[in-house]
Every structure is written in C-alpha cells, then in structure tokens.
Amino acid sequence: MATERYNAREVEARWQKIWNDKDVFVTVNDDPRDKYYVLEMFPYPSGRIHMGHVRNYAMGDVVARFKRARGFNVLHPMGWDAFGMPAENAAMQNKVHPKDWTYENIATMRDQLKIMGLSLDWSREFATCDVGYYTQQQRLFLKFLEAGLVYRKNAKVNWDPVDMTVLANEQVIDGRGWRSGALVEQRELTQWFFKISDYSEDLLDAIETLDRWPDKVRLMQKNWIGRSEGLRVRFEFATPAPTGDKTLEIFTTRPDTLFGASFMGLSPDHPISVKLAEDNAELKAFIDECRRVGTSEEAIEKAEKKGINTGLRVKHPLDSSIELPVYVANFILMDYGTGAIFACPAHDQRDLDFARKYDLPVRPVVLPKGADAAAFSVDDEAFTDDGTIFNSDFLDGLSIADAKEAVKKKLEDMNVDGAPQAERQVNYRLRDWGISRQRYWGCPIPVIHCDDCGVVPEKDENLPVELPHDINFDKPGNPLDRHPTWRDTTCPKCGKPAKRETDTMDTFVDSSWYFARFTAPDCDQPTDPDAANGWLPVDQYIGGIEHAILHLLYSRFFTRAMQKVGALDLQEPFKGLFTQGMVTHETYRQGEGANGRWVSPAEIRIEEVDGNRHATLLDSGEEVTIGSIEKMSKSKKNTVDPTDIIDTYGADTARWFMLSDSPPERDVIWTEDGVQGAWRFVQRVWRLIGEITDKSELRGGSAPETDGKALDLRRASHKTLAAVSSDLEGLGFNRAVARIYEFVNAISKAVNDGIEDDAHEYAVREAANFLVQMIAPMMPHLAEECWSALGHDNIISEAKWPSVDEALLVEDSITYPIQINGKRRGELEIAKDASKEEVEAATLALDFVRKALEGAQPKKLIVVPQRIVNVVV
C-alpha cells in the first residue's frame, strides 16, 4: 500500500455505503445481549447543521460505537424536534408553508448528518410534526386528561395590541413587541396545564437517585423545584378590606424575623389590589404599568422596586400595638405562596430596597455573630446570614432555627377570625406546566368545546386531530382560529355542532417523550410498554446545558405521568446525563461602531506579522478587526459550516477535532489551525499503518516474547488501551486523544528505529491493531480503512474491543518525588512494594536530603504511599 495520501472523501463515502448496505447499525429489540441506549438531544430543523450539532453527535457516536465494540446491543436513534415558532416566522417572511419549510430543512440536515458517518439506526427516525407522532401525543394527552393530570385555568400571556397576537417572552424586547414595537400588555386566557406540581416532592426526592447526572444540573433542578418550609400567617386587618376579608394571608419562610416587619406587600394581581384599583386611578395606573413589564420572572425581578400605599393597615400578630401599612409592590409574584408577604427590610434585600425608596422603618432583628447589639444597623445591604435574634421580645437570644419554631408554635395556637393565626406549610416554587400555545405549528390539543356539554375530549377513534394544510399567515394570530371550516365538528358526547380547541401544545411536550417513542417508533399506541421498559432508561443522554432545567424536568414528569397511565413502568428517563459545552469562534468586524458589520471567517485571511495576527478581507484586502471569541451565531457571522469542513478535510477530521483538546463539558474554540492539526494526524496515522504493513509483511512475526523493546512497546500498548478504555467510559474524549497521540509517538519511534525480530514485530502489529481500534469510535472511516489494510477480514464496526493483559500493567519500581518543606528537591526510585520504613530510610540517605538536614533529625517525615515524600526540616 505504501504511502499514497489518504483520500478522506473517497474512503468515507465507500465505508458509509458498506455500513448502510449491511444494516450494521440497525438495532433489533429482541437481541439477547445487554442493552445500551445512547441518545443525543435531537435537533430543531433550523436549516443546516451547525458545529454544536457536530460536537454533540460526535460525542454520542463515540459512546455508541465504543459500547457496541464492548458487546452491547446499542440503540442510537435520531429524529427531529420539528414543531415551533421559526417555521411560522419563515412562513410570514418568505411565504413558505411551515410544513414544507420544516421537511425541506429535515432533508438537508439528514444528508448533512449522514456524511458525518454516525452509527445511527435511521430506520427509527421520525419528526415530531409527523402525523404519526403527534397522533400518539394526542392519545397520551387524553390519557393524562382522564388520569386527572390535565386541567384548565386562567393564565397571563404577553399580548401585542397592534399585531393582535400572543408573544413569546423572547419576542418581547424592553416591554415592546419585536415586530410591531407596540407596548405589550398582559391578558388573561383560559389555558391548559399539566399538573407537574403533583410530583414536586417526588421530582425533588428522586434527584438523589440520579447519581450519573452532573451535580450542577441536580442542584439547578433542586433550586428550581424550590421546596421551602414556612408558615402561612393570617394578619388581621385594622382597616376594612375592600373584599370584605377579615384577614390578609401571607406565606413566609422567615417567621423568625416577624418583629422586624415593616410593611405588607401585595402582588399587583392580588384580588385585593385588583379590587382597590377599581376606584383608585393611581393604583390602576400602577398595576397597568406592572403589566407592561412582561410575564417573565427575570423582567419582574430586574425592574426597580416600586409600589403604592393602599392606605390599608393590618395588626402585627405578636404585638397588637403595631399596625403595618399595606403596599401593592411590583416585585411580589402572584404565583408564589399567597401573592402577599410581610416585609422585613433588615434581612431581605428586595424589601430593603423598597423600604429605602419609601422611607419605611428598617429594624434589625438578627444580630451577626460577634456584633454589638447597640451599634448594629443595616444600611444598604440586608443581613441574610446566620445570627442571633434580638429586638424581638420573647425570641431574644434564640438562634434563627429556634426562633422559627417558637413563632410557629405560638401562632398555631392563636386564633383570629375563628381560625388558627398560622399554619405550617411546605411550599414549592415549581408551578404547573402551561402547555397552551396560540399557534398553528404545533400538536393540536384534542378537545372540543360544546355549548351544552362544555369541554369534551375527542374520541380515541377520531384521532388524529390533524392540522389543516390550507392555512396562511397573511394576518397575525393563530391561523387555526380563522380557518373557515377546520374548527367545525360535532360534540363527541351529544353529537351537536361544536368547535375544536385551537390551542396547540408547547413544543416541550414533543420532546418530553420522544426518547420513549424511539423504542417502538411504529407502534399504534404511544408506546409499546415491553419495548419501552426494555430499553429505558436512556443509559447516556448528551446535550446542552441550556436544557438543564426545563426539558429535563418535563421529561422526568412525563415519564412519571406515562407510568401512571400504563404507557411504561419507570420513573426516571435518563440514567446518565452529560452536558456538553458550546462551540465558539473568533469574531471579525469591518468598520467601527454602528457602521460596522460582522464578517464571516470564510471571507477573510489571517496572517501573522511580527507576532501579531491580522485579518484582511479575501476579495478587497481591506483590514478587518479581530474581535472576541463568542458562541457561534448567525447574527455575529462567526459560524463555520460543517459541510464545508467535511468537504475539505473529511468527517473524521471534523469529528477528531471536536473531540480533542477541550474537555467535552467546556466550550471549545473552533480554529483553522486546530482543524489542520487534526487533518495532519489523520494523514500521520495512515502513513504509519502503511509503513507497518510494508515493513512487517516480509516477516511472519508471531512470538509474544516479553523482554527488551518488544516488552516496552507491549506495555505501552496495554497501558494506553486501559487508559483510553476508561477515558471513553467516562466521556473523557480529550484525555483519550492525548493518550493516543503519545501512543502514536511511541509506535512511530519503534518503527523508525527498525523492527528487530519476530517478537518486536508481534508487538508492533499488536500496537497497530490497538491504535486502530482505539481511534475507531472517533474516526470510524479511517479506522475501517486501516483495519482492512492490516489484513483483517471483518469490519472494525463489528469488531470486539481488545482486552487488556493486566500482567503488562504491573510496574516493579516507583519514582517518588521528594519534597523538602513542600518544595520538590529531587526523586527517589525504589521498589514499588517497599514499606513505609524502607522509603523513609532511603529518603534520609539521599544526598540532598542529608544536606538539607545538616545532621539534624527532620521535624516531620511524611510518606504518602505510591505518591510523594515530604521532609519537613
């Protein structure tokens, strides 16, 4: 074979055809081997694959191919998260039907994925907008409805009064609609909800069992669910409330600070606020202003703390001589607790900001450890750490925890307006999941509104409720609403004319069970429970950290809900989770400030002059500014098209580069130099394998002798194999790559120095085989080509992972670094099984140690077995 250059384009296409023709990656459900389910978060078909996809799918493919080689029956499917807003935006902008736009994108992206050479079972592919998929989703919805997991209630949406349409949070920019620029209002609509709150406690507790999830994701989910133990306290009104209520009910997690109470706060949406606003113009204006901030928690929290004094007053439950004013405040959420709070400014930053603005009292009641009670005051920073209660009557001197308990006990036993003054309550931050979307391109909610029977589920035999194709986006709003006939149907209950629900489902619903559907993609029910229970949970799920909370939490809820309706029998969908980092790239900009424009990497050339990098435009030679490194995005034009890279260098090179260097959980910077380095490595491996086959074909080496150079190389082979195996097991792709580089250096040296004898030749052949097998999960095409060149008659995609000879890993001596006072001053080589005493004696006998000691005894001699020795003088 000699040294012709490796032609990636020709080789990759050839092997992809072979895999395809042989159905190598088609998985059958009844295979007797142990199962392993690898899944990467499926892509939204935005138009073209981007580098983030390449990274994500390259990682998943390594796991899939590695586990396959290790003897597992691997399920590795792919599909499309295909409903969503971009298709509607495209329809509005380019007059293209969302369905056509979506399926064209899918076709393009499927081709792009195929040239990556992924070991996917394409026979299981589906898109969430396939009628076959959303039919089953409607069926699941009806089962959830029957099981009491679905209900309707009023909820707020962002309303664009000019476009007459509901806006997503991302479409609201500084309180205005992104297209119309109109001030956004809030509107209440009756919407569909999933009762995820039924599972708050379970979803929280079960996080403990997810030991193969990143700690940060588990922590984020815990905080998101937000369990808090607190107290529901009823404050008696000192002035009559407009609603006729005798008491104002609040929720607090800090009853210990009750003596620091300065005012009461109501959400702008609280019934009392709304009632008062009826004949208070100032308050009404304020509430309207709050409603223009938007519905997102972020917007509400970031807004300046503001409020209006209602003139109402309540009595302090522990000291009736104190009356507290009641404010309507913009930072209080109606969805959390009771929509009302008591404010203790000294120990809550939001309350403090508010109190300072309106000149309300700030009375500290928690004293920091060691502080002087007489001198302690709170200025602009609330004190939220631990301390001792003071200024608080019977609570003085107690710890926070004890004071909480004391207040709870006391208030529980008190009565106001014929009921206990307070009750203990466990509160969750997690809210029910609103799934209604007033949009066309989503799964229709299969219910019918009948004037006589009310809301009626569609009959199972009438499914699917199919999206009509004859719609247009000439006008804003939901095309389903104004379709001339689609809404018209008959009531499944009474048979009279009735109207269909026009809301479609949140696309998070689509992605909350696709992993289960892959186990039986053609089943005429949502799942085949046997298949689902056999394959699930997903053993390794890989995707972006941006999904750490919502998608993963919804999928966990869905799995429980599906268990409840008998679709499958497990709670947790994802056993192992891995969140990979983003792909970033330098940015380039021509011109300054507002007149500047972003320039794509393909348009420029980089040169180095006197150690400084300069970028110039390819066509005009004009200088371009090199900017910061940012996440690849269309808006900054710092994207690199994977197809271009694969055309130039091949899929293996692109995959290898995505896996080398950067740890997979961290961001990776795409650089041209890096790709070229990867490409050179591809060539290097090919050349090395060529040399080995040339040099060793004359000999018949088959004697695994174990001494000299042959032994050294075999040790390196088995050590590398052991290390790479465990790196791949733990998704340490970059570490595996570094070890493979080292290994290639070692093999090259052995080959260049000349193959000495049969034993050495055996070792070189073994090393070559190991090398090819170790790169196979990452660069499968190159590996197949090398494997074939090495004379194997099977394909490497079906070859078994080699096994490590443990005997070759054992070392008989060890080199200890010797520290003097914590600084390394030399080394000690000694038998690996030397006792602590022997190591100590040998250390003290070393020249530089004796010199440092100057005849004295060491103050301390620390020997960490197999690690290090530290002499303290």
Next chain:
RNA sequence: GCGGGCGUGGUGGAACUGGUAGACACAAGGGACUUAAAAUCCCUCGGCCCUAGGCUGUACGGGUUCGAGUCCCGUCGCCCGCACCA
C-alpha cells in the same frame, strides 16, 4: 435581580479522591531534507536571575495545611437558565 457554572504559558488544555503544575496538541523560532515550495523529521519554547542551580508562577486579595490549580472567605471578569426560544 435570583439560581448555576467557569477562570492554568502566545493558544486549546493535562494534573485520579489535597501530593512533581504545564502531559498532549496548536502556534512561533531554529535546524535537516529539497533547485524551491509543500509534506516530513529533529531541537527550543511560562516569567525572572549569571550557569550548576535558584527564585517566582494556576484571574485578583486573604486563609486552612507538612503540602493548595484543587478546600474555605472576599473581589473581578465571562458564560448558562429564569417557566411562551429550542
């Protein structure tokens, strides 16, 4: 604003549970081969000091420890999420 994370040479990074900081790679510089270029191979490569060698160094400032990139406190910078983007 709240929650979560990250920060190591010119660059990407390595360093298992607190134990030799900079493995491996990229870039750069020097050399070999070549008519020349590409490719390939060899050498150097955190900073400072005069070498042997030493000092210093993991965003910044403190602390715990025989020993800190790793643990703790504070500061700065960047990134992700915040429930209708996917």
